[in-house]
Amino acid sequence: MQTQIQALLAAESGGVGGTEGRTTGAKVEVAMPAIFNGEAGKVEGFVTACRLYLRMKMREATVEEQVFWVLSHVQGGSVDVWKENVLEELQSGEMEYETAEEFLMTLKKEFGRGEEEAVKAAELRKLEQGGKSMEEFVQEFKRTARGSGYERRLLMEEFK
Numbered sequence: 649m650q651t652q653i654q655a656l657l658a659a660e661s662g663g664v665g666g667t668e669g670r671t672t673g674a675k676v677e678v679a680m681p682a683i684f685n686g687e688a689g690k691v692e693g694f695v696t697a698c699r700l701y702l703r704m705k706m707r708e709a710t711v712e713e714q715v716f717w718v719l720s721h722v723q724g725g726s727v728d729v730w731k732e733n734v735l736e737e738l739q740s741g742e743m744e745y746e747t748a749e750e751f752l753m754t755l756k757k758e759f760g761r762g763e764e765e766a767v768k769a770a771e772l773r774k775l776e777q778g779g780k781s782m783e784e785f786v787q788e789f790k791r792t793a794r795g796s797g798y799e800r801r802l803l804m805e806e807f808k
Contacts, residue, residue, distance in 0.1 A: 678704040684759075685725035689768065691759040694721075695752045702748055712738075714748035718755070730758060768796035772806050 681697030684690060698718050706714055715738070722731050737743035745751045772792045777785040789807060798806060 676704055681721050683724065684722050684727065686727040686730070686759050687725065688759075689771075691756055695756050698752060699749070711745055711748055711751075715745055715751045718748065718751065722755070727759070768792060768794075769798060772796045772798060775806070 678701050679697065681694055681701060684694040698721070702709075702714050702717075706717060709717070719731055719734065734743070745754075772789075775789060775792055780788070793806075
């Protein structure tokens with residue numbers, strides 16, 4: 649009985665059986681997303697990287713802070729004009745987002761426009777195993793296939 653009480657007390661204080669081995673958001677390293685410039689086929693990866701960073705590092709931030717943080721990683725190319733418009737609408741109160749996810753979906757719709765599907769399909773057709781291990785190739789194939797518009801039989805035909 650005494651051993652069980654000591655174990656419970658240790659668990660509460662972070663000792664044996666507690667949270668000692670766990671990491672918190674403040675201690676976990678998370679890569680920043682690459683700058684997004686509106687290039688076709690890159691929006692999906694950008695949105696995924698932003699989701700990960702926001703979830704791991706900016707959970708406590710307000711929606712407005714999260715949206716502005718994402719916008720700080722949107723620059724150059726065709727996105728500059730879009731970004732200026734969004735900033736003006738946010739500052740004037742014409743536009744408001746309930747969640748950062750809602751904003752990310754807006755960004756994805758604006759720059760995905762079906763071009764991403766065509767780019768993914770083209771990537772899938774060119775994909776070859778080359779010097780990769782089978783597991784590496786399968787994972788790359790799955791990643792590329794996601795969002796390509798290809799399903800079942802078409803996917804099997806492209807797997808080479």
